[in-house]
Amino acid sequence: MIYLGRANMKPYHSIFREEAIEEYIQKRERDILPRFLSPSLILLLYVLLCLLLITGFLISYREIPIFAAGSGIILPGESANVFKDNTAVIMVFLPAQYAAQIRVDAYAQLEVMPTGQQFTGTIKHIEAGSIGLDEARKRYRLNDRAAQSIAQSSVAATILPAAVHPAHLSAGDPVSAQVQIGSQRLLSLFSGR
Template sequence: MLNPNHPVFRRNALQHYLQGQEKDTVPQFINAPLALVMWLLLAIVVVTCIVSWYQEIPLYNAGAGIVLKQAKSDQSNVVVFVPWSPALQPRVGQTVSLSVGGAGSQQITGTIAQVNLKSQSPATLCQQYELMAGCSLLVRQPSIAILIQAQALPTERYAGAIVLANVQTGSQRMLAFFPGLERLAGKSG
């Protein structure tokens, strides 16, 4: 039979087992270069979020108008009809981007000379500016009238031409365009 004083395991096998128990082995899921690349990507995302938090994008209201006929002036007067909205607060002296004509249109800038902030019906605006022919194409809803001076338009050549205008109404932080984050971004000018 077995000797009761005889150990079942050899002494160095038992020591090897105990040494293995003392070491903590951590499994390696990814290698070091990949971990470095992941941290770099995280840093880029964080920097992009910080930049987008403060970056502002201009907001525009679009409108259509017409170049008015004038007898003696080197500057063309353009009347633009912009649909009324609470955010629309154009100021005299503000720069407006204009495009004259259809496809391949000429891009020019003008300055606001006069603003009528009272919203009026399309029929009233057409009658006020004597635009009976084709007026329904320009003014389709209650709008405000903005008189713009554009120096780059010769009156005799462009009188009666249809103009598309973009009036800057303010700016908004880029982060506000993401759903759910508009509260965090806050309102800007």
């Protein structure tokens, strides 16, 4: 075995420049974050989030109607002599707790019980004070079928159908009514107020 001394060894020369090696080492030492999303996709998602927030804000401040449920009866023609242009007048009895909120010209959704016919109308007259079940039977000549769904203490309101001559309405038929008594913001439903 031949031993060559230090004097005979040639210095090691790299084919790469020293600056290139240092730059390569520095790049490897840096933290590299993976790129999952493109910038255009991030921008699109940001715009969609903004639109969703704006829509939610606008919807939360929209007002929705509040209805009070009641029941009533279609009055015969001679009981409705004040309203000669309509063939049908409906007397609706609403719970007395809503007396302060019921207004003339309020919107009402009506459904005739035996036929299921649905139509709309407006309140034209509200009786002063509340009325009991027995007094309602006497004053409006209600039969047992019409009186069974009336609350003990009610407010009587006269409703005219939106159509001048609603078809298939018979005097004495019971009617279910939803009368608009106000409105509230959608946001207040979620806040518990």
